[in-house]
Amino acid sequence: MPELPEVETIRLGLQKYLVGHTIEDVEVRLEKIVQGEIEHIIGAKVTKVERFGKGLVIELDNGYSIAIHIKLTGQLVYMDESNHPPKEIKVIKGTYSTLPNKWTHVIFKLKAESEKGKAAYLYYNDFRQFGWIKIVPPGELQKLVFFKELGPELPMDPSDKKGTITLEKFEEILSKSKTAIKVLLMDQKKIGGIGNIYANDGLFLAKIDPKRPANSLTENEVKILYESLLEVLRKGLKYGGASELSYINALGQEGSYQKHFLVYGRQGQPCKVCGTLLEKYMLAGRGTYVCLACQK
DNA sequence: TGCCCCCTGCAG
DNA sequence: CTGCAGGGGGCA
Numbered sequence: 001m002p003e004l005p006e007v008e009t010i011r012l013g014l015q016k017y018l019v020g021h022t023i024e025d026v027e028v029r030l031e032k033i034v035q036g037e038i039e040h041i042i043g044a045k046v047t048k049v050e051r052f053g054k055g056l057v058i059e060l061d062n063g064y065s066i067a068i069h070i071k072l073t074g075q076l077v078y079m080d081e082s083n084h085p086p087k088e089i090k091v092i093k094g095t096y097s098t099l100p101n102k103w104t105h106v107i108f109k110l111k112a113e114s115e116k117g118k119a120a121y122l123y124y125n126d127f128r129q130f131g132w133i134k135i136v137p138p139g140e141l142q143k144l145v146f147f148k149e150l151g152p153e154l155p156m157d158p159s160d161k162k163g164t165i166t167l168e169k170f171e172e173i174l175s176k177s178k179t180a181i182k183v184l185l186m187d188q189k190k191i192g193g194i195g196n197i198y199a200n201d202g203l204f205l206a207k208i209d210p211k212r213p214a215n216s217l218t219e220n221e222v223k224i225l226y227e228s229l230l231e232v233l234r235k236g237l238k239y240g241g242a243s244e245l246s247y248i249n250a251l252g253q254e255g256s257y258q259k260h261f262l263v264y265g266r267q268g269q270p271c272k273v274c275g276t277l278l279e280k281y282m283l284a285g286r287g288t289y290v291c292l293a294c295q296k
Numbered sequence: 297t298g299c300c301c302c303c304t305g306c307a308g
Numbered sequence: 309c310t311g312c313a314g315g316g317g318g319c320a
């Protein structure tokens with residue numbers, strides 16, 4: 001998923017449905033996914049769900065938190081007792097199943113919020129098993145490598161100015177690096193949240209060649225790229241993320257940004273601007289999609 | 297800064 | 309069967 005718009009979509013769902021629930025029990029079916037001591041979160045209540053780049057943090061009322069990274073194929077799905085009969089959710093492209101299934105590695109059992117409320121479950125599924133869940137003691141979140149080294153983000157919400165990357169800051173980040181611009185955009189230590197889909201689409205929208213050294217962009221190109229990235233990220237969020245392989249939101253629903261890809265995954269198909277057939281090549285080990293006519 | 301690796305499953 | 313997949317950590 002697993003880029004900023006997808007993780008943010010999951011966060012919005014968890015914030016809505018998880019907050020207020022008390023964790024009654026945690027069933028770990030695949031040990032390597034979970035680090036830390038489970039007993040510290042039993043009996044604690046969820047107070048808030050935050051996102052840092054592509055990482056999620058579930059905050060608890062006893063000061064502990066649950067840090068989660070779903071990597072490429074993790075899923076966090078909330079279901080309460082009203083889910084009868086159990087609905088099927090997408091597991092992998094073309095494969096649907098009810099929960100829990102063979103890819104469910106952790107199950108959080110949640111108490112009802114009130115006597116009348118319904119008990120619920122939060123399932124963590126991950127067919128490639130790359131994701132992780134860490135039980136973090138109070139105040140120790142910043143000790144995790146992922147959070148310690150995560151760079152600032154682009155301001156998805158125009159009103160969110162704190163700690164986000166302004167155009168001036170973006171210019172500064174690019175000017176200090178001669179790495180290929182696409183590789184820099186995806187470097188989470190420099191900029192948090194952008195992955196392969198939105199880097200490809202953003203560069204296309206800005207008409208910039210992904211291989212260009214970051215510091216070779218003109219002032220105007222930097223400005224256009226900044227606005228293009230914000231546009232594709234916001235569009236991704238608006239469509240609830242891109243469900244290519246296995247991404248689904250906190251209720252198990254698919255997003256639809258994949259229907260609006262500009263260049264990602266569209267090699268051999270015509271450019272939406274000029275009609276030239278799009279190309280694909282590998283750059284730093286990642287699929288890179290371009291219109292050779294539009295992007296310079 | 298670049299490569300290999302962690303895994304499983306699907307497309308070609 | 310081989311190669312590739314929204315990520316990123318650890319190593320040279």
